[in-house]
Amino acid sequence: MLRRILIVVLAIVVLAGGGFLAWAWHDELPAEPRRDASAYDPAVVAKGASLAAIGSCAVCHLAKNSPSFAGGYPVETPFGVIYGSNITPDRDTGIGTWSPAAFRRAMHDGVDREGHHLYPAFPYDHFTGATDTDLDAVYAYLMTREPVRHDVPAPQLTFPLNIRLAAAAWKLLFLRHGEFVPDKSQSPEWQRGAYLAETFGHCSACHSPRNALGAEKRDEKYAGGIAEGWIGPALNAASPAPAPWTAESAFNYLRRGFDRAHGHVAGPMQEVVEHLRQANEGDVRAMATYIASLNGVAAPDAAAKAEQAVKNATSRQWPIPGRETTGSGGSSTTGLDGAAIFAGACATCHHDGGRLPISRPVALGLSSAVNGADPRNLLQIVLGGIHPAPNERGAIMPAFSGTLTDPQIVALADYVREHFSGKPKWNDTGTALEAIRRGKNS
Ligand code: HEC
Ligand code: HEC
Ligand code: HEC
Structure with a gap:
């Protein structure tokens, strides 16, 4: 009897394992001949540049002493270090042989052209929601960059994570495929902002807590996270900012890195802002509208409460x-x-609180760094x-x-x-x- 049960259990394990392997298997996609940069529409390339800025692709795909996108930046995770790939159109060390379909598959499914699984340090759990048209624009932008020959070190992970199939298991548990669908009852600007923040912007990646396997906790989205030794402050109702975010203050912060009711940006967020500065302005405004809505304070109240917070903080000098x-x-x-x-x-x-001549820092009491x-x-x-x-x-x-x-x-x-x-x-x-x-x- 026991033997029979064991055989059945073993059979299930083998079948499930086989099923998993079949599911995890991805074909190699054919290498594409190199196309001339002039084959791409400049308007599409410009759109791609803006989306790449919103995605701050250059942050993780930047090589020291080398042009953007040549890779090698160490992305530190609690599990080990994974290096941003070379995503210049170099044919040997970059993505020069990738077709638009191969690029879309990488962004949507976290699988490279050869069919290997990519680790989620590459935030494809967000990029998966991007539309094909937008991804084709980013592809056009990358393919029109200078190809750079640059080999990137292999990830430093321990067994069993050093087997790329581990990434497939992670996806099975945590990756939700499919185009991002915003709440249609909101304004078109809010919907645009939600789409950009949730897909290319991957904002919740640093502003949400993660579980033991490094996936964002869905039910605690925007409740605050950790990034490179910094806290990504909560942006939902738990926000530590004494002044509630308004679309205007969030725009100032995201575009200029400073807002008079919040203070100055620093740390890893400063790099995000440096890229948002190069993005389409209307798109940054749309994200600000979305972000300001997360704390649940109605817009007219938020502005009044923010003014009150500025008053309170300046009085605590x-x-x-x-x-x-x-x-x-x-x-x-x-x-x-x-x-x-x-x-x-x-x-x-x-x-003082900015009352004396210009260019004094804002009151420290307004800063989330002091209030968190x-x-x-x-x-x-x-x-x-x-x-x-x-x-x-x-x-x-x-x-x-x-x-x-x-x-x-x-x-x-x-x-x-x-x-x-x-x-x-x-x-x-x-x-x-x-x-x-x-x-x-x-
Ligand atoms: C938080 C860091 C981070 C950001 C931001 C990021 N990536 Fe990556 N990306 C990575 C890492 C790390 C890898 C390598 C993953 C691996 O080796 O499994 C990678 C891999 C890739 C690959 C696969 C390349 C190959 O040769 O296999 C592509 C394509 C890519 N990224 C495109 C992008 C684009 C486009 C953006 C911006 C929209 C972007 N990435 C933003 C970290 C990042
Ligand atoms: C790489 C991690 C990372 C990413 C990605 C990121 N942030 Fe941040 N963010 C931070 C950190 C860290 C801080 C705290 C900075 C400080 O104290 O100066 C911060 C601060 C902020 C603040 C100010 C919060 C406060 O209470 O003062 C806002 C607003 C914000 N981020 C919005 C965004 C938006 C919108 C996006 C997506 C476009 C985004 N962040 C993407 C790490 C990140
Ligand atoms: C030479 C001038 C100078 C000195 C000295 C200085 N700071 Fe700042 N600090 C600034 C400026 C400028 C900013 C950013 C702009 C702003 O807030 O208007 C800033 C920003 C900050 C922030 C981020 C929040 C914010 O208000 O933007 C904190 C927190 C902070 N300073 C704390 C301190 C502490 C604590 C000290 C003493 C160890 C200190 N600073 C010394 C000039 C200074």
Whole structure:
């Protein structure tokens, strides 16, 4: 009897395994002869450029000291490092032999031209929702770039993840195929924004928590995530921003990297914004409309609440020097006086709320880095400062990683939190700083 049960179980396992293999099998698609760049319609190429900017493809497909898209950027995941591929039209090391169909299959299904499964560090779980027409435009844009010969290192993953079939199992569990369908009861602009943010923009990738297998938790979409040692703040009702997002403030932030009711962009989001700057302006506005709707605050209320938040934050300013350098500033965990450190290192620039002559930073109390439940973003900003992109002009805040000691940074961050946010103290600032120092990013 037992033997018979075992045989049946074994048969099921073999059949399921065989079924899985058959399902996971993808044919190699034929190599395409190289077409001249003039074969592509310039309007289509321009559209593709904008969509590639929204998708910030260049961030992960950028090689150091080499033109965009030649690959090699290490995408760090909790499972290991996977390198962005060379997606220039080089025929040997890039995608120069790919047909539009092969490119669509990669973006929709995460399968390369030869039929290998690609790892989801490549956010095809979002690109899968893009339309064929849009993907053909991105294809035209990539195929008209300069081909660059550049080999990319193999992924650094341990067994069994180093077998590409593991990616197929991941897809079976988490990949939902099919074109993205927006909520048709919303305005056309909202629908356009939802489509772009959910597909090319892959915004929820860094703004949602992930499960143990690295997939975004669907029921906690936009509830806040982690990206390269930073927090991608919640954008839904759990947003830590004291000023609710409006379509206008979200546009300012996404397009210019700054909004007067929120402050300045930093960290991995700064790269996203640098690319959004090159995208079609109407498309960025549409995404701003969609993003502003996520927190559930009705548009007219959001604007009024945002004004109130600006007022509240500007009234919670750093006091006249000498008044509050003792007492409440002393941190119990380090014994250092955070208020005194603030006075010395930060107050020259951050003492007022933008009321004095132009170009003062906005009130710190408006920043999500100060209001979030996790101290990481404030620590990262203090450590690294804020700098404009190479060859661009913009806000500058110096980096303090070499100027202040770790205990000073902890005391300072705790002080800033307590003094400017009016929210409960952080209890784990020291641990968070240690994790950043160790380079533990996820
Ligand atoms: C978050 C990082 C990230 C972003 C953003 C990203 N990719 Fe990738 N992409 C990857 C990684 C990593 C791989 C390699 C996956 C692997 O080796 O399994 C990859 C692979 C690819 C491949 C397969 C190439 C090959 O030779 O197999 C294509 C095509 C591609 N990406 C296109 C794009 C396009 C187009 C965009 C923008 C719309 C984009 N990617 C945005 C990380 C990214
Ligand atoms: C690579 C990861 C990543 C991606 C992709 C990403 N974000 Fe972000 N985003 C972040 C991080 C990290 C921050 C925090 C930046 C800071 O504190 O300066 C942030 C901040 C923001 C903020 C400000 C939140 C606040 O409370 O201050 C908004 C709005 C935002 N992102 C929208 C978007 C949109 C829209 C997209 C898609 C087009 C997107 N993000 C894609 C990582 C990402
Ligand atoms: C030389 C001027 C300068 C100094 C000194 C300085 N900052 Fe900044 N800081 C800026 C600028 C400029 C910005 C970005 C633009 C803005 O907010 O208007 C900024 C932004 C920030 C932000 C992001 C949120 C926001 O409001 O945009 C935080 C948090 C912050 N600073 C904290 C600090 C802390 C803590 C110190 C002390 C260790 C400090 N800064 C020292 C100039 C400075």
